[in-house]
Amino acid sequence: MGDFIQLVFSGTATGAIYALAALGFTLLWQAAGVINFAQGEFVMLPAFGMLFFMAMGAPMWLAFLLTCALSMLILGYGFKRIIVDPLIKHGVIPLVIATLGVSIAVKSIIRAGYSAEAHPFPSPFPDGQFALAGINVSYADVGTLVMAGMIVVVLQSFLNKTVTGRAMQAVAQNTDAARVLGINVKRMVLYVFLINAMLAVVAALLVAPTYLAKFDMGDSIGQKAFFAAIIGGFNQTRGALLGGVLIGILENVVGFYVSPAYKEGVALVLFLAVILFRPEGLLGKSEERKV
Amino acid sequence: MNSPRNTLLLAAGLVLIAVAALFAKRSEVYLLTLTCVYLIATFGLNLTVGYAGQMSLGQAAFFGIGAYIAAIAMKAGVPFLAVVPLAAVACFVVGLALGFPALRVQHHYLAFATLGFNVLVFLIMRNEEKITGGTFGISAIPRPSFFGHELGGAVPFFYFTFVSLIIVASLLWWLLRSPWGRAFAALRDNPIRAESLGVNITAYTLLAFAIGAACAGIGGVYYASLVEFIEPGPFHFSTSLLMLLAVIVGGSGRFMGPVVGTVIIILLPEFLRSSNVEWLKFMQKWYLAFFGVAVIALMIWLPGGILSFADRFKVKETAK
Numbered sequence: 001m002g003d004f005i006q007l008v009f010s011g012t013a014t015g016a017i018y019a020l021a022a023l024g025f026t027l028l029w030q031a032a033g034v035i036n037f038a039q040g041e042f043v044m045l046p047a048f049g050m051l052f053f054m055a056m057g058a059p060m061w062l063a064f065l066l067t068c069a070l071s072m073l074i075l076g077y078g079f080k081r082i083i084v085d086p087l088i089k090h091g092v093i094p095l096v097i098a099t100l101g102v103s104i105a106v107k108s109i110i111r112a113g114y115s116a117e118a119h120p121f122p123s124p125f126p127d128g129q130f131a132l133a134g135i136n137v138s139y140a141d142v143g144t145l146v147m148a149g150m151i152v153v154v155l156q157s158f159l160n161k162t163v164t165g166r167a168m169q170a171v172a173q174n175t176d177a178a179r180v181l182g183i184n185v186k187r188m189v190l191y192v193f194l195i196n197a198m199l200a201v202v203a204a205l206l207v208a209p210t211y212l213a214k215f216d217m218g219d220s221i222g223q224k225a226f227f228a229a230i231i232g233g234f235n236q237t238r239g240a241l242l243g244g245v246l247i248g249i250l251e252n253v254v255g256f257y258v259s260p261a262y263k264e265g266v267a268l269v270l271f272l273a274v275i276l277f278r279p280e281g282l283l284g285k286s287e288e289r290k291v
Numbered sequence: 292m293n294s295p296r297n298t299l300l301l302a303a304g305l306v307l308i309a310v311a312a313l314f315a316k317r318s319e320v321y322l323l324t325l326t327c328v329y330l331i332a333t334f335g336l337n338l339t340v341g342y343a344g345q346m347s348l349g350q351a352a353f354f355g356i357g358a359y360i361a362a363i364a365m366k367a368g369v370p371f372l373a374v375v376p377l378a379a380v381a382c383f384v385v386g387l388a389l390g391f392p393a394l395r396v397q398h399h400y401l402a403f404a405t406l407g408f409n410v411l412v413f414l415i416m417r418n419e420e421k422i423t424g425g426t427f428g429i430s431a432i433p434r435p436s437f438f439g440h441e442l443g444g445a446v447p448f449f450y451f452t453f454v455s456l457i458i459v460a461s462l463l464w465w466l467l468r469s470p471w472g473r474a475f476a477a478l479r480d481n482p483i484r485a486e487s488l489g490v491n492i493t494a495y496t497l498l499a500f501a502i503g504a505a506c507a508g509i510g511g512v513y514y515a516s517l518v519e520f521i522e523p524g525p526f527h528f529s530t531s532l533l534m535l536l537a538v539i540v541g542g543s544g545r546f547m548g549p550v551v552g553t554v555i556i557i558l559l560p561e562f563l564r565s566s567n568v569e570w571l572k573f574m575q576k577w578y579l580a581f582f583g584v585a586v587i588a589l590m591i592w593l594p595g596g597i598l599s600f601a602d603r604f605k606v607k608e609t610a611k
Contacts, residue, residue, distance in 0.1 A: 035399060083587060090594045092399065096346065097539050098590040100532060105583025112576045219528070223410065226403050261418040268407030272392055275404075279396035 006135045007252040013141035014210075015228075015248020016148035020203040021221055022228035022240035023152070024196035029234060030172035031192040034084055034095060038102040040222020042197065045106060046071050046204040047213040051119060060124055068201045076197035080190060103218070110215040118217075121208035144206050151202055152241060155195070159237070168192060220264065227267040231274045233284020242282055246270065305457070312449050318565075320445045321517075326557050327449070327456045328513045333537050333549035334460055335506020340535065341544030342467065343499035344479035349389070349405030350534045352412040353382045353504040355526025357511020359416065362429040362521055371435030375512050382508030386501035394497050401500065409528040416523035428522030432515050452513050459506060464546060466502075475499055479544070536586055542596025551597050556582075 021043055028034045036042070046067045053063035083102065087095040125143035129136045159165040170178040171188040179185050203221070211217050228247050232239025247267045255263040274281060312320055332354050339347045357378040364374045393404035416423045423429070434443045435451070442448045466472045477485040478492050486492050515521050537552030563575040574581070593599060 083591075086591045087594075090590070093344070093346065094590045094594040096399075096402070097536070098587045100536065101583045101586030101590065103583070104532065104536075105580050105587065108577070108579035108583060112580055223406065227407065230400070230403060259418075262414055265407075265411040265414055268404075268411050271403065271407060275396045275400060276392045 002135050003256070004253070006137075007256050008249050009135065009137060010141050011249035011252035012245050013144040013148075013248070014252070015245035016145055017203050017206045017244075018221065018224040018228050018247055019241045019244025020148055020151065020199050020206070021225035022232070022244045023155070023237060024199040025225045026229045026232075026234065026237055026240040027172075027192050028196050029229070030237075031168065032080075032084065032189050033088070033092065035092065035099070036196075037096060037099040037222070038106065038218075039200075039225050040218025040220070041103050041106040042071075042075050042200040042218070043204045043207065043221050044110070044213070044215065044218035045075065046201040047121060047208040047217065048110060048114065048119075050201075050205065050208075051121065051213055054122070060122065064124075064201065064205055067204075068198055071197040071201045072194045074197075075200060076194040077190065079197075080193045084193075103222075107215050107218070114215075116215060118212040118214040121213045123209035124205060140209065147202070147206065151199070155199075156237070164188075164191070224267055227271045230281060231267075231270055233281025235285060236281065236283045239281050239283040246282075309450070309453065312446060312453075317445050320449050322558060322561050324445070324449045324452050324517055325514075326553060327452045328510050328517055329534070329537075329553050329557050330510075330549060331456055331459050331513065332507040332510035333534055333553050334456075334463055335503040335510070336534055337503075337538045337543060337546075337549045338463060338467075338475070338506070339500045339503035340538050341542075341548060342472070342475040342479060343496045344482075345394075345496060345500055346399065346402035346535065347405045347500060347503065348402050348528065348531050348535060349409040349412075350503070350507045351526045351528065351530035352405070352409040353386065353507035354511040354514065354530070354534075355412060355416060355521075355523070356382055356385065357508030358515040358521050358526070359423055359429070359511075360508070361512040361515040362432045363422070365433055365516070366429070366431070371512075371516065375509055378508040378512045379505040382511075383501045383505040386504030387497060390497045390500040394493050394500070405531070406528060409526075409531050413523055413527055416526060424522070426522060428520060430520040432519045432521065434516050434519070448517065452517070455509075455513065459509060463506075467546070476544075536582075540586060540589060540596055542598030545596065545598045548596055548598055 021039055024042075025036060025039050028036055049067040049070055050060075050063045053066050054060060058066065079102075083098055084095065087098055123140055124147075125140045127139065129138040131137070157165075159169055167178070167183045168188045168191055170181065170183055171185050172192075175185055178188075207221060208217070211220070224244070224247055228243035229240050230243070231246060232241065232243030247270060250270060251263050251266045254266050308323070312323060315323065332350055336347060336350045339345050360378045360381055361371075361374050364377060365371065369377070389404055389408050390401060393401040417425055419425070420427075434441070434448055436442060442451050467475065474485065474490045474495055477488070478490055478495055482492050514525075533556045537556045538549050539552070540555060541548035541550065541552030560575065560578050563571050563578060566572065566575075589596070593603070595602070
C-alpha cells in the first residue's frame with residue numbers, strides 16, 4: 001500500500017506538468033480554434049533557452065524570467081502573427097499541418113544547429129526526500145506540485161475574477177457575441193497565446209530536470225498534453241488538469257505493476273477508453289455541430 | 292489527368308522509368324524501388340487525407356505491421372503472394388478497430404488516435420522480443436520467387452515492385468472514379484451536405500481510412516522484402532509525419548500528389564547524402580529544418596500543395 005501511495009503521489013507531480021502543457025493547449029483551442037501540434041516543442045525550446053541564459057552566468061530565476069519574456073515574444077506573439085493569423089482563414093487542417101511543420105523545423109534546427117545530445121538541467125528544488133506518513137516524498141515532487149498548483153490557481157482566478165479574464169472566457173464561448181458586446185477579441189486572443197507561451201516555460205522548468213533537455217523531449221510531453229486535454233474534455237480548462245494528473249498517476253502505476261516498457265502507451269489506452277465511453281471527455285460538455 | 296494527352300504523358304513517363312532502371316546503378320535501382328514501396332503507402336494515405344479529409348499520423352505503424360507480418364510469415368515459408376493479402380487484411384481490420392472509436396466522436400480525433408497508435412505499435416515492436424526480435428529486428432527476409440524464378444536481383448525486384456505499384460494505383464484510381472469513390476470527395480468538400488444526401492459519413496470515412504491502412508500494409512510487405520532486414524526504427528512516428536507531409540506537400544486530393552511529395556522526402560535526402568558537393572552536404576544536415584520551414588511557407592501561400600501551383604494561374608486567367 002505504501003508503494004501505491006508513493007506512486008500516486010509522484011505520478012500526480014508528473015501529471016501536474018502534463019496538465020500545464022495541456023492547459024495551454026486547451027486555451028488555444030477554445031479561444032482561437034488552434035490545434036497546436038508543436039506544443040511539445042514549445043516546452044523544449046524554453047528548456048534550451050534557460051540553459052543558454054544560465055550558461056551565460058544568469059542565476060536560475062533570472063534565466064527563467066528572461067526565457068518567459070522571450071517565449072511570450074516568439075512562441076506567443078510571433079507564433080500568432082506569423083503562422084496562425086495568415087492560416088486561420090484556410091481552415092483547421094492547413095494550420096495543423098503548419099504546426100507539424102513548426103514541430104519538425106524546431107526539432108531539426110536544435111539538432112543540427114546546437115546539439116543532438118541530452119543536456120542535464122538543474123532542478124529548481126533541493127535534492128533529497130523526507131518521510132511523511134510512512135512514504136518517502138521528494139522535495140522535487142512537492143515543489144513541482146506547489147508550483148504547478150500556484151500557477152493554476154493564479155490563472156483560474158485571473159480568468160474568473162478579473163474583467164480581462166472574463167472577457168477572454170467570453171471570447172472562448174462565443175466569439176461573435178463577445179465582439180458585439182464590445183470586447184476586443186483580437187487582444188483577448190493574443191493574451192491566450194501569451195499565456196500559453198508562459199505555461200510552456202513553467203512546464204519546461206519543471207520537466208527538464210527529470211527528462212533532460214533534448215531536441216526531441218517535446219514528442220512525449222506534447223502527446224501527453226493532447227491526450228490529457230481530450231481525456232479531461234477539450235472545452236474545459238479543469239478537464240486538462242484532471243486529464244494530466246490522471247495520465248501521470250496511471251503511467252506510474254502501470255510502469256510499476258505491469259511493465260515499465262509500456263508506460264508511454266498508457267495515455268493512448270486511456271484516450272481510447274474515454275472516447276469510446278464518454279466522447280466529450282470526463283468533464284466536458286458535448287458540443288452541437290454548427291452547419 | 293483525364294485528357295488523352297496526360298494519359299500519354301503518364302505512360303511515357305512510366306516507360307522511361309522502366310527503361311532507365313536497366314541502365315541505372317545498383318544503388319539507384321534500390322532507391323527507385325524504395326520510392327515505389329513508399330508510394331504504395333502514400334497513395335493509400337492520400338485516400339485518407341486527400342479524399343476523406345482526415346489526418347492520419349499512423350501510416351508508418353501500418354507500414355511496420357505489414358513489414359513484420361511479411362518478415363515473420365515469409366521466414367515461416369508462406370509465399371509472398373499470400374503474404375500481401377494477409378498483411379492488407381490485417382491492417383484493414385486494425386484500421387477499422389482504431390478508426391471506429393476515433394471517428395465516432397470528432398473527426399480530428401483520428402489524428403490523435405493514430406499518433407498514439409503509432410507510439411504503441413513502436414513500443415510493441417521494440418519490447419516483444421520473442422515475436423519481433425526487439426531492437427535487433429528480423430534479418431534474412433527472403434525475396435519472392437515465382438514458378439522457380441527468383442526475384443532476388445535488384446532489377447527484377449524493382450520491376451516486380453513497379454508493376455505492383457501500378458496495380459495498386461490503378462485500383463485506387465478505379466475506386467475513386469466509382470460512384471462509391473465520388474462519395475469520398477463529397478464528404479470531404481461538404482460533410483453535412485453529403486450526409487443529407489444519404490452518404491453515411493462515418494462509414495465512408497472509416498472505410499477510406501482502413502483502405503489507406505491496408506495500402507500501407509502492402510507497402511510494408513514490399514519494404515521488408517526489399518531491405519531484407521527490419522527493426523523498429525523506420526516505423527517510428529516521425530516516418531508517419533513525413534508520409535503525411537509528403538501527401539500534403541505534393542497536393543492532397545490530387546491523384547499524383549503523393550508522387551511529388553514522396554520523391555521529395557525519400558529521394559532528395561538520399562541524393563544529398565550521396566552528393567560530394569560541399570554545400571549539398573551542408574544541406575543534408577539541415578534538410579529537415581528546411582523541410583519544416585518549407586511546409587509552413589507552403590501552407591501559408593499554397594495550401595493546396597505543389598501540384599496546385601498551375602491551377603493558381605488558371606484561376607487568375609479566367610478571372611480576367
